[in-house]
Amino acid sequence: MNLNYFNSHMKAVKIGLATVALALVTVGVQAQQKQQHSDPNVRAGEKALLDGDFKTAAAQFEKAIPSSGNDPDVVYLLGYSQFQNGEFKKSISNFTKVISLDAKNVSAYYYKAKANNILAVNREAKLTPVEREGLLKSAITDYTKALTVNASDAKLYQNRAVAYRDLGILxxxxxAGNYNKVSATDAYNKAVADYEKVLTFDASRKDIQTEVKKAKVYRDNLK
Incomplete structure (x- = not known):
């Protein structure tokens, strides 16, 4: 696979709107189930978040951190708002803190991994191939940790498959300075395995069937 193909392929990677919508619904349900937070900054941040105003939400949650910095829910909402703003490095830092406070927070692992994957494939970022490799492997590790908490989440297998595929492409x-056909083949094989796992949840998904075929073609055409 040549470098030009890699560049054009990576430009096509975007945040899934369905994932964003799902996260917003989750936040909304949690907000309804809880009593109002005692910190007015948190309340303002939650309102902005539910309104889809992620910039204001992030600013409000930032103001709450001095007093609520050890509350994993508040730190998570800050990280989530930053993620939606495209502040991926900041969101990774906050999701990492959430995990340190709550090691079973699947959503924190998910968004931390997704942010690392987005950074890894951003061709405008001044990163070396080795640095991109490290980000993708970090994403894979986090998806794997999330799966140890919830092994029945098809979304985690699907996104780990994407990370493996991107690693195979890289x-x-x-x-590329870190070209390795053997490791690329292994990454593609693992991507295929994860995509096929997704199909065990819903065998009718044409999009995943297509991704399986594509990953096998990429693998079989390695030079």
Whole structure:
């Protein structure tokens, strides 16, 4: 696979709108189930978040951190708002803190991994191939940790498959400093396995069936 193909392929990676919508619904349900937070900044942040105003939400949650910095829910909402603003490095830092406070927070693992994957494939970011590799492997590790908490979440398998596929593309790009056909092949095989796992949840998903075929084609055409 040549470098130009890798560049064009990576530009096509975007945040799934369905995932964003799901997260918003989750936040809304949690907000309804809880009593109002005692911190007015948190309340303002929750309102902005539910209104889809992520910039204001992030600013309000930032104001709450001095007093609520050890509340995993508040730190999570800050990280989530930053994620939606495209402040991926900041969101990774906050999701990492959430995990340190609540090691079973699947959503924190999910968004931390997703942010790392987005950074890894951003061609405008001044990163070396080795740095991109590290980000993708970090994403894979976090999806795997999330799966130890909830092994029945098809979304985690699907996104880990994407990370494996992107790793395969990176390592299988001729001319890249970390080109490694054996490792690229292994990454593609693991992507296929995860995509096929998703199909065990819903065998009718044409999009996943297509991704399985594509990953196998990429793998079989490695040079």
């Amino acid at each position: 390592l299988g790009t001729t001319g």
